[in-house]
Amino acid sequence: MVAATLMLGVGLYWFQPWKLWQDATVHEALPAAAPSAPAPGTTPSPTTPSAAPSAPAGPQTLAQGALISHEHTTTGTAKLIRLPDGSRTLRLENLDTSNGPDLRVWLTDAPVKEGEAGWSVFDDGKHVSLGKLKGNKGDQNYEIPADVNLADYSSVTIWCDRFDVSFGAAALATV
Numbered sequence: 001m002v003a004a005t006l007m008l009g010v011g012l013y014w015f016q017p018w019k020l021w022q023d024a025t026v027h028e029a030l031p032a033a034a035p036s037a038p039a040p041g042t043t044p045s046p047t048t049p050s051a052a053p054s055a056p057a058g059p060q061t062l063a064q065g066a067l068i069s070h071e072h073t074t075t076g077t078a079k080l081i082r083l084p085d086g087s088r089t090l091r092l093e094n095l096d097t098s099n100g101p102d103l104r105v106w107l108t109d110a111p112v113k114e115g116e117a118g119w120s121v122f123d124d125g126k127h128v129s130l131g132k133l134k135g136n137k138g139d140q141n142y143e144i145p146a147d148v149n150l151a152d153y154s155s156v157t158i159w160c161d162r163f164d165v166s167f168g169a170a171a172l173a174t175v
Contacts, residue, residue: 022099026135030059030081031089059083062150065170068112070119071160072098074168078156080144088144090130090156096137102162103133105142107153112171119165122157133158 064079076095082088090105108127112118130142144150157169 023137024099024135026138026140028134028138028140030091031083031087031141057084061175062088063172063174065112065156065172067092067095067097067156067158067168067170068114068118069168070115070157070166071163072100072167074098074158076168078170078172080150080172087146088148088150090142090144091139092142093139095135095140097158097167099136100160100162100167102160103136103167104159104161105130105133106157106159107144107148107150108155108157108169109153110155110157112155112169118169122155122159122166122169123164126152127157128153129159 060082062080062082064077067074067076067078069075074095074097076097077093079091079093080088081091090107092105106122106127106129108122109125110121110127113121128145128148130144134140153172155169155171158167159165160167
């Protein structure tokens with residue numbers, strides 16, 4: 001009886017089945033980059049030309065793709081966005097997937113494959129984790145570290161680290 005109770009407890013901890021019925025909705029706005037301020041003690045002059053070319057006035061979408069389902073039904077859009085200050089973010093818009101244990105957002109170099117063939121390909125090659133999935137529904141942003149070369153990555157996955165499986169993924173196409 002003790003062994004069965006212990007196994008049940010471990011099984012519940014490992015699988016966390018209650019998460020399948022719990023939704024976490026996140027509604028983050030696209031981050032706004034702060035305008036660069038003049039150096040302390042200086043006054044900007046309207047007649048002094050800027051040495052650097054001006055950055056785009058707003059965020060620029062570099063690549064995007066529609067999320068497809070793998071282990072769990074997943075929909076939404078993934079976008080790589082450069083902000084006016086040069087920083088980059090991955091934005092998930094209208095995300096709708098199942099909740100689960102230990103879900104991560106990864107940039108990967110793996111091709112996105114339909115069906116079961118695509119469930120476990122994303123940890124075979126190069127990937128970078130952008131952090132834990134903030135919520136299984138809504139709009140959310142993930143900062144991309146400055147040292148990440150976006151040319152090395154062609155897809156995004158919602159990855160379950162506990163079971164090494166993709167909940168859903170998107171191939172990123174340049175806009």
